[in-house]
Amino acid sequence: MTATIAADSIVRARRVSVARGYRFELVKLVSQWRIRLLVLACWIAPALFVAAVSQQSSLPVDTLFGRWMHATGWAGPLVTLGFAGTWALPLLTSVVAGDVFASEDRLGTWRHLLVAVRSPRRIFAAKALSSLTVILLLVAGLACSSAVGGVIAVGNQPLVGLDGHLLTPGDAAGKILLAWVCVLAPTLALAAIGLLGSVALGRSPMGLLLPALVALTMQLAQMLPLPVAVRLALPGYAFIAWSGLFTSSAQLGPLLIGIVVSLVWAVTATALAYMLFLRRDFTNLTDDGSARRAVTVGALPLVGLLAVTVGVVAVATPATGTGIEQDKVQRSVATAFAHLYRMQTKQLNRPDVTEGQLQATATCNKGGGKLAAEGPGNDWRCVVSWHLPDVEAAGSAIYQLDVTPDGRFVADGDGPKEVNGYFLVRTSTGDAPNPLWQFDGNVELLHTTKG
């Protein structure tokens, strides 16, 4: 006769806590050479990049704040932020979150991990938290490194905002920090999509590429003249909308909507990844999670979420069409002109005038007045008028505008050359182009801010 082991000698299965699982996952991630290289690159490369570009005679004027890189070190982290939102952050989230589950498939370690941890839920939590930690470390590196590089290479001067107003160095530092915090929301959305891809597509390299592909698709979509509701409903809009922090009246509406949409995507994609992960049969060797179910459970709900978000944003916001309308363009150009006129006055050692005294206004049309004055395009033309104290006649200057679908514009001075032509002015950091010659601006797509 045989007997089973006495009950008092039995120790019930103990699950590993999330905290221990988190440390375990973090050790695995940080032990990978590519992660170490990424961390190193994110903490060193931006400083070198910003310092090197700031010393060049030709600046990246196509990138927001790029034209101010000679003037202040605080432009560097914003140029880096623009670049990061386009390329770096999608790729970083791909490499980290897009591989965190798939790597176990590749190494054949799922069974080992499950036996050790005994809880798929805790494995998921530990993996999600550890990849989030690494992503935050990388983002922090990009922000800190670029700021330090800029300030050391160029200096701690005031930053010219997106409507031409000056931000003190302290103010600029605070807003830059806030801007980087804001882009964490779309970064989280991409990371969650990475987790979903990693769980759903298993060993397939598509899982690794998913966040980058989604980000690329969103960027292409942002280049199209989409209705505002669709643009704001895309989870990557906050990668663009942070620029609204750098106007004198912060354009918070689009930014907040972008952040909320991104967070909803982050939560939804994470929840879908969690559901898919819990449903997986780890005892079946042929099941690596990549199946038709991945498409139905993973992709279709996100398509549904996009549709719902578009509907909610369309109902909740008053904007229609592209959001780029004549009066908003005129207000933006006039405001930026007034701020920059003051700056030019100071640089040319002329008597100071206030924006109120200037009473700058702009009259803009599109296509020489033959087209409806709305929507993006490089055929906008504005005539800016202003007044000086004790001068009866109003001054006027012409600008050609290239307005992109996301509301950003570049104003190019078209005379008179004494006002907005190309000439050098003396500044505290050396000779610089006339600030009224070319400048960046931003048309708020929603009607939430008055200029």
Place this chain on the structure above:
Amino acid sequence: MDAPLAIRARGITKCFSDVVALDGIELDVTQGQIHGLVGPNGAGKTTLLGLLLGLAVADSGRLEILGTPIARALAAPDGVAGFVDGPGLYPSLTARQNLAALAALRGQDARTTGIDDVLDQVGLTDVTDDRASGFSLGMRQRLGLAAALLSKPRLLVLDEPSNGLDPAGKKHVHRVLTRLAAEGTTVVLSSHRMDDLEALCSEVTILATGRVVFSGPLSKLAAENRELDYRLRTSDRQAARQLAADTAGIHVDDAGARDAEVLVVRALAPALDELVVRLVNAGIAVRELAPVVSPLEAAFLALTEQQEVIQ
């Protein structure tokens, strides 16, 4: 009363879609025993080992591990360790880091949990700080065993632990498993290497197409009334062949001998004993007498072939 059971399985059935991986498995494994699991590919060995590790739960039947009924996945009690489908190691970590990370995961202090000791037991002391990415299959197997030993298991479940082992590695692994069993740990291992199973196991279970076709002591398997092929090397092959041909119950297989000095004969044990007596009486020296395939392998082949015929 006999020794308590570490594993008690009754009518275990497990299916994957329409594939029946395990079909009414009955299994008793006594505590402190090394129990071998053997069967052709697809027989259900890995599925059964997965159930023992708690990776899955049976569709029907009752399974008790270390006295605990297993009613859901990942509910195996503490004290169960091992691996299926190869050890789970992280190539970017060194051998020591792999074990330290695992120890930390279980809440053990890496400094006091005996990492050096288990690495020494499996013969990996020289490569403790080498990354696992550079390890051979045999080294990975030994590191996997070391990882399982860290938790001081009471039931050790190993899937093909001898894969890729060189003779020195095999010696280390055999020594560890034998010591563990002597200390009361139950070991269940699967292998295609019959010599390993014969050297290690006191009992074996033979699986074929998801069913148990034999379970019991090796001695019982060897004592089955079954003819075996034997290699016979003598001082006079011609005379030995003549004597073998004249002995009742001995069949000479001329086609089976590849060596000119070796004779292959098929016989039951009593007939073979009679042949040896005759050879000695005839003044012919017996230099080698060994089964061509081990009794376990012969039984395995016979039983699994039988099962295939039934299917």
